[in-house]
Amino acid sequence: MENKGVKLCIFCGKPVEDPTMDVCKADASKAMQAMGKKGGTTTKERHGKEHYEKIGRLGGQKVKELVERGKKGLVEEKDAKP
Ligand SMILES: [Zn+2]
Numbered sequence: 001m002e003n004k005g006v007k008l009c010i011f012c013g014k015p016v017e018d019p020t021m022d023v024c025k026a027d028a029s030k031a032m033q034a035m036g037k038k039g040g041t042t043t044k045e046r047h048g049k050e051h052y053e054k055i056g057r058l059g060g061q062k063v064k065e066l067v068e069r070g071k072k073g074l075v076e077e078k079d080a081k082p
Helices: 026-038 041-080
Strands: none
Touching: 026 041
16 A cells, blocks of 8 residues: 555654654654664664664754754844844
8 A cells, every 4th residue: 555645654654744754743753862862773673774864864854954944043033133
């Protein structure tokens, strides 16, 4: 069975609402922890290296997004002030 246009969480296999994510919201923090600690042995054993790298990329994208958002916020705030 294929769900076209619907990504499945690499942790629990449930459909992911956010198309930019590879994990569901419930597992997003797990993914962040996994790449932050670099010692997600459980994840590594369960999903293999490829999946682990996938999480890494996902994390990078998310961080980039947050940084960009932060920059915009700062710029807008600056511009708004006299
Ligand atoms: Zn999940």
